[in-house]
Amino acid sequence: MNADREDMKKKNRGTVLKLIATGRCSSRIELSREMHLTKTAISKIVTELMENGYLIETKKQENADLGRNPIGLGIADTSPLVIGILIMRDFCEAVLCNLKLEILRSEKISRGWKDQEELMETVYSLADQMMLGTDRAGGIGVACIGPLDSIEGVIESPPYFNGIHDVPLAKLLEERYHLPVFCDNDNQSAALAEKLFGIGRGYQDIFLTGLSSGVGCGIIIGNEKYQSSSGYTPEIGHLSIDYQGEKCVCGNRGCLELYLNSRTVLKRMREATGKFYDYKTFCEQWENLEIGGIFEDLVEKLSSALVSVVNILNPDLIILGHDGVWWPQRYVQQLEELVNERKFSNHQTRTQIVKASYLDKTAVLGGACNAIQQYFQGELL
Numbered sequence: 001m002n003a004d005r006e007d008m009k010k011k012n013r014g015t016v017l018k019l020i021a022t023g024r025c026s027s028r029i030e031l032s033r034e035m036h037l038t039k040t041a042i043s044k045i046v047t048e049l050m051e052n053g054y055l056i057e058t059k060k061q062e063n064a065d066l067g068r069n070p071i072g073l074g075i076a077d078t079s080p081l082v083i084g085i086l087i088m089r090d091f092c093e094a095v096l097c098n099l100k101l102e103i104l105r106s107e108k109i110s111r112g113w114k115d116q117e118e119l120m121e122t123v124y125s126l127a128d129q130m131m132l133g134t135d136r137a138g139g140i141g142v143a144c145i146g147p148l149d150s151i152e153g154v155i156e157s158p159p160y161f162n163g164i165h166d167v168p169l170a171k172l173l174e175e176r177y178h179l180p181v182f183c184d185n186d187n188q189s190a191a192l193a194e195k196l197f198g199i200g201r202g203y204q205d206i207f208l209t210g211l212s213s214g215v216g217c218g219i220i221i222g223n224e225k226y227q228s229s230s231g232y233t234p235e236i237g238h239l240s241i242d243y244q245g246e247k248c249v250c251g252n253r254g255c256l257e258l259y260l261n262s263r264t265v266l267k268r269m270r271e272a273t274g275k276f277y278d279y280k281t282f283c284e285q286w287e288n289l290e291i292g293g294i295f296e297d298l299v300e301k302l303s304s305a306l307v308s309v310v311n312i313l314n315p316d317l318i319i320l321g322h323d324g325v326w327w328p329q330r331y332v333q334q335l336e337e338l339v340n341e342r343k344f345s346n347h348q349t350r351t352q353i354v355k356a357s358y359l360d361k362t363a364v365l366g367g368a369c370n371a372i373q374q375y376f377q378g379e380l381l
Helices: 002-021 028-035 039-051 116-131 169-177 186-196 256-260 262-273 279-284 289-313 329-342 359-376
Strands: 055-059 071-075 081-087 091-097 103-110 137-144 181-185 206-211 215-221 317-322 352-355
Touching (some): 002 028, 002 039, 002 071, 028 039, 081 116, 081 359, 091 359, 103 116, 103 359, 116 137, 116 169, 137 186, 137 359, 169 181, 181 359, 186 206, 186 215, 186 359, 206 289, 215 256, 256 289, 262 279, 289 329, 317 359
Parallel strands (some): 081 137
Antiparallel strands (some): 055 071, 081 091, 091 103, 206 215
């Protein structure tokens, strides 16, 4: 019984911190209404969090009806900071954030990793830079390409990763920095960032698909990040849209990733135009007939996969991440039209498709959120 009581107290402390940090509540009264707890219980939790340096009282805007300035609540400058690290095939990125997901420091290194040693040297260099001058780092969150064992924090064997495999990422970081480390797939992490702080707030069921050198996805179901007991994350990139198609590295045929990965798309666009632009710049050239024709094809292929996703999961919201954030809005709207036209059920509710609100920072901020979420669940308080 005592253990259950302590677990509930821990969860309530985390929830209070979450509601303040994400801007959903800004006073004791709002917390009491949102959490269905008495004002006395909320005041006790708030006092404890203030004494431990997590919260601070602030003055809210004057309310003439109340006749005085109500006391607000905010995240204290003494609260812990978290480090977010993103590991991709051709770059690594790191951010130092507070519990409101505000970026205090950021650094990115672009390179192709020849082996595990070079990869980890880069990760250590970035983490060292984030740690410089602060003693408030309370945890490290990592977002990484897959396949990834998110429970053990091990990078298994990502394709096109120069043979780098079985990297005990969490263990290596914990041994070096003596901080708790939390790892997840890059797109799962991005979905969490959008759910907590971004365009996904207010939605219970979210599906994010990230278009990069691979095609991945992140899933939020019932306000919680999807997590299988195996530790492995879902992979929309290896959903087949043509069973007679080209053979994929995974062994399947006609996988979505074969057609939507950024390397293949860039090659098509460069061959069609004779230009050597990057992905973002090509997206800005969408009125070019050759580029427009390629986007028409990409929309058809991606919609085929997303219709299957909607028929299985019925998400409230679909988010485009990684290079998908640069897609012209015209084709995002076209994609939404096709999915809603072709989905099997629930035509009364429109499935919205939007671009990630944090754009190209979404995944690395998702890494930070893997650690922030532990505070919001009361585990690190």
